[in-house]
Amino acid sequence: MGIAVDTFFLKPDAQGTLQAQIQQMIAEGILLGRFRVGEKLPSSRKLAEHLGVSRITVTLAYTELLSNDYLTSRGRSGYFVSENAPVPPSYAPPERAEETVDWGRAIARRYSGGDMLLKPHDWRDYSYPFIYGQTDPTLFDHANWRLCAVRALGQKDFASLTADYADQDDPLLIEFIARHTLPRRGITARPQEILITLGAQNALWLAAQVLLNHRRRAAIENPGYYALSEMLRRLPCQITPLNVDADGLPPDLVPDETDVIFTSPSHQSPTTATMPLERRRNLLARAHEIDAMIVEDDYDFEMAFAGAPSPSLKSLDTDGRVIYVGSFSKSLSPGLRIGYIVGSEPFIREVRALRMLTLRHPPGHIQRTAAYFLSLGHYDTQIRRVSAALKQRREAMEKAIAEHGLTIAGRGVYGGSSLWMKAPEGVDSYELSRRLIDRSVLIEPGKVFFSGPDEPTEYYRLGYSSIARDKVATGIRYIAEATELFDF
Missing domain, CATH: 3.90.1150.10 (Aspartate Aminotransferase, domain 1)
Structure with a gap:
């Protein structure tokens, strides 16, 4: 295994000649256990170019370390950490000097300490x-997922693996969502009205950032999705929790001054209540009456094993005021982090620009692997x-x-x-x-x-x-x- 050249750097305040500094840098790496027996050092040429010094300086440093048995030479293969080097059994980072930064003052906005539900790692x-x-x-189809991942690594899909999509997404994945996933919920959407996200939670965050400001009010379900409430508390907006009943969010509780309504009508989180069709229509009518947007979190609709799910709010919407959020986290795996958000083109344009400023796009290889898994029928x-x-x-x-x-x-x-x-x-x-x-x-x-x-x-x-x-x-x-x- 080779030691990456980026591991090496010269300290601006270091003492001694450049040769001595390079010797000390490598010796310390070996003594601290960061460089282990048998690992190959960068060539003298590469290290010299990286450090901005002459190649002879690096060669002299290597030669000195060779004579002290820190390094060994293997002909034309290069320099390696010697078996006789004094390597400790495990790497222990050096103790840091006491920090002087006042983090209470330096941190302008806090995100930790919220009321979040954490699952044990074990x-x-x-x-x-x-x-x-x-x-x-x-229950997970390991074999076919692996085959799809290998196919996505092939030469044919090299661009999807390595290219920077900028503000775009994998066209195969977008096509599948538009032609197969959304029609199951009664939704029709063009590619420019769909954006891939890192799961439903990321989609909710993007929607909240675009739709809310300090003058606007969000209505949320109570009890409701804890990550959403914590997310909104950290935004400059006003929040109104609305108590849900056995049928989900009651439309008549939505205040007149509401700008955005967040709801999970298919499987209300966490009560799992399913909003009846008539209430869905009433909620849309209420939103139309007060000119509010609706963010529909349909995170779990695929798990409708007890019967066909009710039509989505988005499928009943004639105004274009419903933003639809979907996810493959529950139906495939939570670690996949593939979700999507559907809305009118002006909204998606802004969300796409925001996503580009924060994470650009979800990894292309994951998108293409998911597209193959979905389109080949393995998902169904x-x-x-x-x-x-x-x-x-x-x-x-x-x-x-x-x-x-x-x-x-x-x-x-x-x-x-x-x-x-x-x-x-x-x-x-x-x-x-x-x-x-x-x-x-x-x-x-x-x-x-x-x-x-x-x-x-x-x-x-x-x-x-x-x-x-x-x-x-x-x-x-x-x-x-x-x-x-x-x-x-």
């Missing part, structure tokens, strides 16, 4: 992971397999919950991959989740989904996309037993 090690949004590796096959598995797990969940007397506060009419639960009054779901860790059970406390000062503590979410069907009954029993131990 969730796979738990026996009963009732967590939402993770992928069951037994996986959706059918995942839907069948989720249906079985949902049935096992509901059966076990009924047997142990737990309460479901919300379930998606057409499917989904989670249940919204309510514990008896007096139960703190954070404390409940802490107690369940000892039994290798993971649940998601619900307080993070609520906005306002009086956030209830008895709600929690149970996902079933990551837990095997045969583990469900035991995991639910453990939850029931832990709940009974609370003093009511």
Whole structure:
């Protein structure tokens, strides 16, 4: 393995000749364990060009290190770190001098410390992971995804792998979304009305940045998607949380002064409520009445194993005021980070420009791999397999919950991959989740989904996309037993 030439640099305040500085730089790298036995150093020519010194200076430094047994020479192959060099067993970065920067003053805007739901990195090690949004590796089509990735690496697709798309996206992926994905939701859109994003969350952020400012008001669902509420709190805008009911967001609660309405009508997050068709029409009428935009987060519509989903708000919109957000994170994998946003061309033009200023575009290779996986039919096959598995797990969940007397506060009419639960009054779901860790059970406390000062503590979410069907009954029993131990 070769040591990258970019690893080397001369310190502006270093003492001694250039040769001595180069010797010291390499010796320190070996002594600190950054350069390991057998690793090849850059050629004297490359290192000289990189450092801006003469080649003879580098050659003399290498020769001195060779004589001190820090380096060894292998004929015309070059210089390598010697086996006799005093290399420590592992690399330990040197202690830094005490920083003098006042970060409390230097940081102008804070993004940490928000109320976010963090999933343990070792969730796979738990026996009963009732967590939402993770992928069951037994359901993912590894073989065909690998074949599509290899095909996307081929010479034919070299441009999609290496080119800078600037503000554009992979045309094959855009075409598939326009011709196959969106029509399933009753949506027609031209390529210039579609933008690829790094998942639904990135799409929501882009929409919020373009549609909101300090004079405008956003209406959000309560409880609702916690990342959206945290995102909006950090924008110069006003926020109105609206309490949802069994049918989702009530249109008559939307204030007159609202500029943007954020809603998840297919599977409300986190209650999974499905907004009926009549309410969808009423919400569109209300938005038209007050001249508000609607951002429709349709993140989970593919998981409609219990029946055909209701028409999207975007498909019912005749004004062009609905911005539609979709994602492949739940149906393929959350780590893929491929989503899309659909809207009228003037809106997409601004979102496209904003995306270019921040991340330019999602990686071309990922886009092309996804395009092949979708267009070759592997995606539809996986959706059918995942839907069948989720249906079985949902049935096992509901059966076990009924047997142990737990309460479901919300379930998606057409499917989904989670249940919204309510514990008896007096139960703190954070404390409940802490107690369940000892039994290798993971649940998601619900307080993070609520906005306002009086956030209830008895709600929690149970996902079933990551837990095997045969583990469900035991995991639910453990939850029931832990709940009974609370003093009511």
